[in-house]
Amino acid sequence: MEEIFKSIENISKQIKEVLMYSDTEYTAHTNATGDTQLALDVKCDALIEKEFSRLSSVKKIISEEKEKACELNPNGSYIIGYDPLDGSSLVDVNLSVGSIFGIYKDGISGKDLKAAVYVVFGPRVEMVVAYEYVKLYRLGKDDKFAFVKQIALKEKGKHNAPGGTQKEWASFHKELIDGIFKDGYRLRYSGGMVPDLHQILLKGGGLFSYPATSGAKKGKLRLVFEVFPFAFVYEKAGGEAIDGKKRLLELDPEHPHDTSPCFFGSKNEIERVRRAYERS
Numbered sequence: 001m002e003e004i005f006k007s008i009e010n011i012s013k014q015i016k017e018v019l020m021y022s023d024t025e026y027t028a029h030t031n032a033t034g035d036t037q038l039a040l041d042v043k044c045d046a047l048i049e050k051e052f053s054r055l056s057s058v059k060k061i062i063s064e065e066k067e068k069a070c071e072l073n074p075n076g077s078y079i080i081g082y083d084p085l086d087g088s089s090l091v092d093v094n095l096s097v098g099s100i101f102g103i104y105k106d107g108i109s110g111k112d113l114k115a116a117v118y119v120v121f122g123p124r125v126e127m128v129v130a131y132e133y134v135k136l137y138r139l140g141k142d143d144k145f146a147f148v149k150q151i152a153l154k155e156k157g158k159h160n161a162p163g164g165t166q167k168e169w170a171s172f173h174k175e176l177i178d179g180i181f182k183d184g185y186r187l188r189y190s191g192g193m194v195p196d197l198h199q200i201l202l203k204g205g206g207l208f209s210y211p212a213t214s215g216a217k218k219g220k221l222r223l224v225f226e227v228f229p230f231a232f233v234y235e236k237a238g239g240e241a242i243d244g245k246k247r248l249l250e251l252d253p254e255h256p257h258d259t260s261p262c263f264f265g266s267k268n269e270i271e272r273v274r275r276a277y278e279r280s
């Protein structure tokens, strides 16, 4: 596991350079989910594959940018599911973006996830590693990641990040979100899953939601590359992560690119979601 974490550090330094100096043009291709790929997505994906292919511990990698898994070392123990550059459409407006990695063993269900790492590329480069604990690291002047602190969520937070097109929300979901705002929560939503969830995590708590909508009945966010890794981070930090009713890490995708409605937050806010969804 340690060699994988080290490798993600190397990957992050390279992605930082790509983000600083590459153009934000689109390619002529779409990825497995139908999003038009940016040249940046493709570049980051390629450098991650190159880096992981050097590791004897990695059996297989599955990228959000590719339809099929890529077999690396048959004797390796781990399968890595990753989103090379989440929120990449925000690069041209210079907002924060991130990379997400789920480190699985045996399969790619929630229960197979053994560790999760994400990296935020904002004014600074920060890496969060969830293994036994959830730890924050920051890239320093010396080009090394230094430990900053351990992260723990409070029971209740102040921020609300509601995803999805509002006119496509179910009425009970709208009531839930409106009720949270009425109780004084502040809106925090940049449209980048990594910085939005990072903000809630570091500010102590709140709720990030991406529900089922009339246009996307199974939500938008992808289980293997986005949802499971963040569910793991939030649970390890003392919060919860559910699909409305069920624990996200109990889900079993039929296909690596499957999506799910998802709610991540402090215990208090997730209990509120559970009550609203149980009544629906």
Ligand code: FDP
Pocket (backbone or CB within 6 Å): 086, 087, 088, 089, 090, 163, 164, 165, 191, 192, 193, 194, 220, 221, 226
């Ligand atoms: P994007 O489509 O820009 O890659 O992964 C999908 C994602 O971004 C998340 O980062 C983000 O939270 C979400 O989509 C934003 O979706 P909406 O624009 O529908 O809110």
